[in-house]
Amino acid sequence: MRHIQRTVFIIITVVLVALYIDLPATTDFLGHPVGINKGLDLAGGARLLLCTPKNTRPSAGDMDVARNVIEQRAAGGFGVSEPQVARVGSNCVSVEMPGLNNQDAVINSIGRTGFLALTDSGSQPLPAGTKVTLSCPQPGCAPNAKVGLTDLSVKPHPILQVVVPGKYVKQGSAQVTFDTTGQPAVNYTLEGTGSDDWCTYTTNHVKGYSAIVLDNKVVSDPQIQSPICAGTTQINQLQSTDNARSLATYLNYGALPIPLHVDSSAQVDATLGPEYVREAYLAGIIGFIIVALFMLLYYRLPGLLADLALVLYAVVAFAVFKLIGVTLTLTAIAGFILSIGMAVDANVLIFERMREELRNGKDLGPAVEAGFKRAWPSIRDSNASTLITCVILFLFGRNFAATVITGFATTLFVGVGVSMLTAIFVSHTFLRLLVISGYARDPKYFGIETMAEAELA
Amino acid sequence: MLNIVGKRYWYFALSLVIIIPGTISLVTAGLRLGIDFTGGTEITFRLPQTSQSAQLDSAIRSVTGNVNFVTPLITSGCPTDCRYIARTKTLPRAEYLKVLAAVRSSWPGSQALSQQTTSATIASQLTQQAIIAVAAAAVAILLYISFAFRNAPSPARFGVAAIIAMLHDVLVVLGIFSILGVLFKVEIDAPFMTAMLTIIGFSVHDTIVIFDRIRENLGRRTSEPFEAIVNHSILQSFVRSINTSFTVVLTLLAVFLFTGEAIRYFVLAMLIGIISGTYSSIFNASQILVVWHNHEISRFLRRSGEVSPAKAG
Numbered sequence: 080m081r082h083i084q085r086t087v088f089i090i091i092t093v094v095l096v097a098l099y100i101d102l103p104a105t106t107d108f109l110g111h112p113v114g115i116n117k118g119l120d121l122a123g124g125a126r127l128l129l130c131t132p133k134n135t136r137p138s139a140g141d142m143d144v145a146r147n148v149i150e151q152r153a154a155g156g157f158g159v160s161e162p163q164v165a166r167v168g169s170n171c172v173s174v175e176m177p178g179l180n181n182q183d184a185v186i187n188s189i190g191r192t193g194f195l196a197l198t199d200s201g202s203q204p205l206p207a208g209t210k211v212t213l214s215c216p217q218p219g220c221a222p223n224a225k226v227g228l229t230d231l232s233v234k235p236h237p238i239l240q241v242v243v244p245g246k247y248v249k250q251g252s253a254q255v256t257f258d259t260t261g262q263p264a265v266n267y268t269l270e271g272t273g274s275d276d277w278c279t280y281t282t283n284h285v286k287g288y289s290a291i292v293l294d295n296k297v298v299s300d301p302q303i304q305s306p307i308c309a310g311t312t313q314i315n316q317l318q319s320t321d322n323a324r325s326l327a328t329y330l331n332y333g334a335l336p337i338p339l340h341v342d343s344s345a346q347v348d349a350t351l352g353p354e355y356v357r358e359a360y361l362a363g364i365i366g367f368i369i370v371a372l373f374m375l376l377y378y379r380l381p382g383l384l385a386d387l388a389l390v391l392y393a394v395v396a397f398a399v400f401k402l403i404g405v406t407l408t409l410t411a412i413a414g415f416i417l418s419i420g421m422a423v424d425a426n427v428l429i430f431e432r433m434r435e436e437l438r439n440g441k442d443l444g445p446a447v448e449a450g451f452k453r454a455w456p457s458i459r460d461s462n463a464s465t466l467i468t469c470v471i472l473f474l475f476g477r478n479f480a481a482t483v484i485t486g487f488a489t490t491l492f493v494g495v496g497v498s499m500l501t502a503i504f505v506s507h508t509f510l511r512l513l514v515i516s517g518y519a520r521d522p523k524y525f526g527i528e529t530m531a532e533a534e535l536a
Numbered sequence: 537m538l539n540i541v542g543k544r545y546w547y548f549a550l551s552l553v554i555i556i557p558g559t560i561s562l563v564t565a566g567l568r569l570g571i572d573f574t575g576g577t578e579i580t581f582r583l584p585q586t587s588q589s590a591q592l593d594s595a596i597r598s599v600t601g602n603v604n605f606v607t608p609l610i611t612s613g614c615p616t617d618c619r620y621i622a623r624t625k626t627l628p629r630a631e632y633l634k635v636l637a638a639v640r641s642s643w644p645g646s647q648a649l650s651q652q653t654t655s656a657t658i659a660s661q662l663t664q665q666a667i668i669a670v671a672a673a674a675v676a677i678l679l680y681i682s683f684a685f686r687n688a689p690s691p692a693r694f695g696v697a698a699i700i701a702m703l704h705d706v707l708v709v710l711g712i713f714s715i716l717g718v719l720f721k722v723e724i725d726a727p728f729m730t731a732m733l734t735i736i737g738f739s740v741h742d743t744i745v746i747f748d749r750i751r752e753n754l755g756r757r758t759s760e761p762f763e764a765i766v767n768h769s770i771l772q773s774f775v776r777s778i779n780t781s782f783t784v785v786l787t788l789l790a791v792f793l794f795t796g797e798a799i800r801y802f803v804l805a806m807l808i809g810i811i812s813g814t815y816s817s818i819f820n821a822s823q824i825l826v827v828w829h830n831h832e833i834s835r836f837l838r839r840s841g842e843v844s845p846a847k848a849g
Contacts, residue, residue: 120798128658168661183633341629343658346651358795366790370783377779409799410727413791417734417806420784421741424776427783428745431776457748460684461741467676468737472730475669479662484730491734 083515086508094391097398105401113401116161118408118482121356122177123349128480129190130171130342137170141336144250146172148332149339152189163406165480171342173480182346190341193294194222195245195333197277199229200290200300205237209297211290212236220244239290242280245334247273253330255323258315263323265314267330278308291326293333299326359412366416367393370423378430384509385426392422392501399493411486418494421465425502428454433510444514451507458502465495540819541767541826547819551704554812558711561718567710568717570725573663575656576604577627579635583618584645592620595642599634600624609797619649626655666729670706673733674699677740684744688751693828698743701813701821705739706732708812709805727802735809738784742777743817749773750822762829766822774818781814 100108107113119126129149131137137145146166153162153174163175179185196213205211212233213224220241230238253267269277280289281303290300301314317323371389374382396415405411433450441449469492476484540547571578581592589606597603602625609619627635632653639646681695688694709732716722749769757765785807792803827833 128655130655130657133657171658186629341653342655344629344651344653346648348647348649351649354796355798359791362791362794365794366787369786369790373783373786409795410730410802413795413799413803413806414734416787416791417784420787421738421780423783424780427776427779431773431779435772453752456752457745460681460748461744463680463684464677464740464744465734465737467680468673468733471669471673471676472733475665475733476730478665479658479726481726483727487727487730487734 083508083511086504087512090391090505090508094394097395100398100401101394108402111402112404114404115401116404116406117177117352118406118411118486119175119177119345119347120409120483121352121407123347123352124175124177124179125182125186125347126173126175126345127186127190127341128167128171128173128343129339131337131339135170135337137337139169140250142166142170142172144332144336145339148193148335149174149189151328151332163480163482165477167478167480172339175480175482178349180349186341186344186346190339191294191335192338193334195248195291195293195329196221196241197243197245198239198290198292199242199280199284200239200288200297201229201231202287203231204288204300204302205231205290205297207297207299210236211292211295211297212238213292213295214238214240216240236295239292242289243269243273243277245293245330246336247271248330250336251331253327255320255327256313258313260316262315263317263320265317265323265327265330266311267314267327268311270310274310277312278306282306282308291329293329298329298333355409359409359416363412363416363419367419370419374423374426378427380513381426381430381433381510384513385423385430385506388426388501388505388509389419389422391505392498393419395501396494396497399497400490403489403493405489405493406482406486407490408483408486410483411490414487414490415494418491418498421495422498422501425454425458425462425498426506428458429502429506429510447507447510447514451510455503458499462495462499466492469495538771539767540770541763541823544819544823544826547823551708551816551820555704555707555711558714559707561714562707562711565714565718567714568721568723570723570728571623571652571654571659572726573659573666573724575626575654575659576623577625577632577651577653578621578623579632579651580609580649581620581622581639582647582649583620583643584616585643586615586618587620587643589620591642592622592639595638596622596624596635599638600627600631626653629653662726669729669733670736673736674702677702677736681740681744681747685747685751688754693825694747694751697821697824697828698740698747700824701743701816702736702739704816704820705735705809705812709735709809712808713801713805722801724801727799728805731802731805731809734806735813738810739813739816742781742813743821745776746770746773746817746822750825763826766826770818770822777814777818781810784810 099105100113105113143166146164149172150162150164153164153176161177165173167173174189176185198211198213213221214227214229215221215224216226218226221244224241225238227238227240229240247269249268249270253265256264256266258264284303285305286302288300288302291298299314314326317326367389371386374385374389376382378385396418400407429450432454433446436446436449437443469488472488473485473492476482476488583592589608593603593606596606604623604625606620606622609621632651636648639648678695678699681698682691685691685694713722713724713728717724746769749772750766753765753769757768760768788803788807788810792800792807795803
């Protein structure tokens with residue numbers, strides 16, 4: 080008796096917590112962000128697979144840097160709430176941007192290689208954001224660069240001569256720090272001949288300015304205070320740590336270490352999403368009602384309990400989706416609806432066993448316990464096969480960063496898992512409570528019409 | 537008592553009636569592969585007026601030089617919102633944008649609702665990995681069943697029988713989709729693969745419930761012949777098998793009827809697979825155990841072996 084009270088208490092607690100998480104307003108649970116991401120088909124947006132040219136073998140390190148650069152760009156510049164960026168295979172990076180507007184412009188710029196350079200910007204600082212043209216001492220130091228010296232008088236874009244191309248900035252070396260006056264600063268290191276060129280240039284241009292330029296735009300234009308020959312450069316007196324952080328990001332990740340092109344892509348217009356969501360919602364509700372009715376009509380009283388368990392199942396499963404931040408796509412919703420049908424299975428197995436025991440003349444109490452005990456191995460073993468395929472599906476989908484597949488595998492896995500737990504705890508406890516209450520001793524409540532039938536069978 | 541096991545060869549024959557045409561279609565025509573597996577570009581256009589597919593075809597062709605097909609989509613919004621799907625070879629980004637510009641200049645106010653471009657490289661990787669995934673699922677399930685039934689006599693038989701029933705379901709679905717491909721140009725795509733793996737899981741799920749009964753009854757009814765035990769187990773779990781599949785089919789039907797074209801064939805594949813899975817677990821999987829137990833195949837072969845010399849004599 081005490082045991083069952085405790086179980087009831089646990090069930091109520093779990094359901095209340097789940098209900099709280101389910102509330103649309105809940106975005107945080109015990110400091111853990113909760114929520115559901117809409118996939119491309121529901122939110123609209125774009126998915127890109129950016130790859131290096133065929134037959135190139137980029138190093139894993141370069142690919143990781145490329146991945147980080149893409150992630151910075153997707154998260155920072157384009158207003159995508161939840162970009163998902165992942166490496167795919169040995170030479171591709173996938174980026175998924177649900178809810179992305181202005182898709183064509185973003186797609187054109189997200190995969191651009193980018194060109195970062197330390198330049199000669201004369202004796203006056205240029206404000207950040209100034210558009211400039213690059214020039215080189217010899218041809219070829221930068222894409223589309225002229226050959227010649229710095230000329231700030233050229234309109235509309237002043238010409239800045241490249242001193243050190245960005246590829247000489249040691250990857251990951253740029254870090255936020257504080258200068259001697261306590262202001263935010265960035266330290267970074269140059270490598271190879273870049274370090275030597277920088278030493279020569281800074282020695283000859285003390286008190287001059289050297290703009291950091293990314294894709295023909297000035298990012299920052301610090302003044303050279305002294306010759307820098309030790310390899311490490313400090314840019315100090317930055318106004319804020321945010322400033323410093325974005326400058327460090329540009330230095331580390333401004334340029335892709337390897338050229339990437341759009342290998343494969345998918346775009347969905349945002350207008351299609353609401354149509355799909357409405358349809359899927361309707362299908363889910365109708366599916367749920369049909370299943371609930373069927374259980375009620377066929378199994379009567381236990382059917383009603385199963386329906387109650389099914390409602391709790393849906394409440395808990397949805398909370399789990401929010402907790403793990405599942406990406407909902409049309410297929411994932413289908414997976415969830417499918418799992419409603421399968422959630423019934425465990426209950427059906429228990430009830431069928433229970434009815435058998437009742438027909439064999441057992442009393443309700445022992446019939447419930449025996450039915451449950453007998454049904455359990457098949458519930459466990461049969462669900463295991465579905466769970467195994469879900470895991471394989473998930474791994475398969477992840478190889479292609481295909482949320483269509485991983486979302487489905489996740490919802491079905493969670494659905495089947497939660498349904499097993501509700502069968503063990505919820506349905507079982509309800510049935511026990513029914514036994515204890517002393518109501519419903521008549522077999523007809525269990526879909527067995529008369530005692531005569533019960534005895535005949 | 538209903539004798540299902542006794543009529544087992546009739547049920548095998550019924551399976552073959554479905555599987556043989558499907559397999560013939562699979563071998564001769566194969567499956568109609570979508571761009572997930574072949575590579576290519578597919579664009580859904582929304583045009584502001586009723587037009588001929590041929591006009592759209594030639595507008596795209598003027599840029600790409602080649603168009604696989606253009607099909608109108610049936611939508612309720614047509615005079616103002618007419619939708620067409622166009623398929624071409626894999627278009628590089630720049631060329632895709634040119635196609636958009638060409639269509640927009642012919643139909644001002646038109647729009648690309650969705651676009652998918654899959655390169656041949658990714659398509660072939662997907663195909664390869666899809667095969668690996670199916671094989672891995674089969675092996676993992678075989679191992680699990682052998683483990684779960686380790687205390688039953690000859691656990692591997694249960695595993696192999698479940699896998700044969702699973703292959704039955706895979707063949708039924710692939711065969712029907714091959715025929716649908718020939719008749720209605722239905723294609724298979726990445727979500728179809730997802731459906732296939734789900735079917736594999738469900739098929740075995742269903743089979744295990746019956747096997748579990750057989751396992752239990754083998755322990756309790758040691759005096760009865762194997763055939764009778766299997767028949768009894770099938771009947772005992774019959775209502776459950778039908779009820780569970782019925783509820784799953786109901787929910788899938790709701791999805792099939794109320795959602796649009798986007799996942800229609802994904803759901804259809806699962807519907808067929810789940811009906812087939814229920815059938816195969818009742819009428820095939822357990823019967824295979826009986827056939828194996830009675831050494832019916834080797835007896836059959838031996839009998840035909842004995843007949844031939846007699847003829848010669």
